[in-house]
Amino acid sequence: MPDAKANDKQQGLEGVIDNIIQLGEKQDEVSVGDIKREIGQRSYGPFLFVPAVIEISPVGGIPGISTLFALIIAVFAVQMLLGRDHFWMPKILTRRSVSSQKLESGLNKIRKVIQWLDKIIRPRLVWATEKGFVRLVAAICLILTTSVPPLEFIPFASLAPFSAICLFGLGLTAKDGLLVLVGMAVSLVAFYLAITGMIGGQ
Numbered sequence: 001m002p003d004a005k006a007n008d009k010q011q012g013l014e015g016v017i018d019n020i021i022q023l024g025e026k027q028d029e030v031s032v033g034d035i036k037r038e039i040g041q042r043s044y045g046p047f048l049f050v051p052a053v054i055e056i057s058p059v060g061g062i063p064g065i066s067t068l069f070a071l072i073i074a075v076f077a078v079q080m081l082l083g084r085d086h087f088w089m090p091k092i093l094t095r096r097s098v099s100s101q102k103l104e105s106g107l108n109k110i111r112k113v114i115q116w117l118d119k120i121i122r123p124r125l126v127w128a129t130e131k132g133f134v135r136l137v138a139a140i141c142l143i144l145t146t147s148v149p150p151l152e153f154i155p156f157a158s159l160a161p162f163s164a165i166c167l168f169g170l171g172l173t174a175k176d177g178l179l180v181l182v183g184m185a186v187s188l189v190a191f192y193l194a195i196t197g198m199i200g201g202q
Contacts, residue, residue: 012118013170016046017053017107024100032072033094036087044134047076047087048141049169052162053114059098059106066158068096070148073141073165080138121174128177137168137180140187147194160190 019038024030035054039046051069060066072093079087107114127133144161167183170176 013049013053013121014111014114014118016050017111017114020050020054021104021107024103028100029097030100030103031095031097032068032089034097036089036094044076044080044138045169045171045173047169048073049166049173052166052169053110054103054107055162056159056166057106057110059102060158060162062098062102065098066148066162068093069162070145074145077138077142077145081135081142083135117170121170121176121179123175125177125181126175128180129172129175133177133180134172137172137183140184141165141168144187144190147190160186160193164190 016039020030020035023034023038035050039050051072054060055066055069060069072089075089075093076087144165147161148158164183164186167179167186171179171183
């Protein structure tokens with residue numbers, strides 16, 4: 001039986017997204033719990049990039065979605081810091097849902113980007129995806145999620161933290177340390193936007 005990492009590599013990001021879209025074929029709404037079950041207990045990576053990709057898509061324009069996914073990622077990041085292999089999520093989050101139609105439409109609109117990412121990710125600079133860096137990534141993701149609420153008031157500003165988180169997730173999943181390092185650079189942009197957003201809101 002192939003291991004989970006081999007399945008992730010074979011399936012690719014587009015395949016994961018397609019599976020999430022298929023969740024809504026027999027129901028009007030897809031809950032956070034449904035998505036979590038679809039991801040399964042594969043690795044840390046998908047728990048970061050799947051919520052981030054959904055938020056980066058037009059689905060992220062739904063009021064409150066950015067903060068919801070920031071909370072979800074924060075819950076996972078804390079557990080990554082603790083070294084947990086099986087992730088837990090409170091029911092108050094798993095019960096939250098989004099329209100199946102909006103989810104499918106939003107993810108399909110970024111399909112070309114997803115296909116491009118599938119082509120460029122590959123194992124490299126693996127040292128940047130190992131245990132020490134995983135905890136560093138978790139800490140950065142946790143800080144990034146705290147920057148989301150003030151960015152809600154700046155159009156498209158939340159793309160920066162979620163793009164960084166998406167890069168972290170892809171990097172950890174594909175053992176692509178270059179994406180992890182790029183994610184760290186994007187994090188600096190996100191922190192700058194958060195600080196200027198908070199100053200501007202005063």
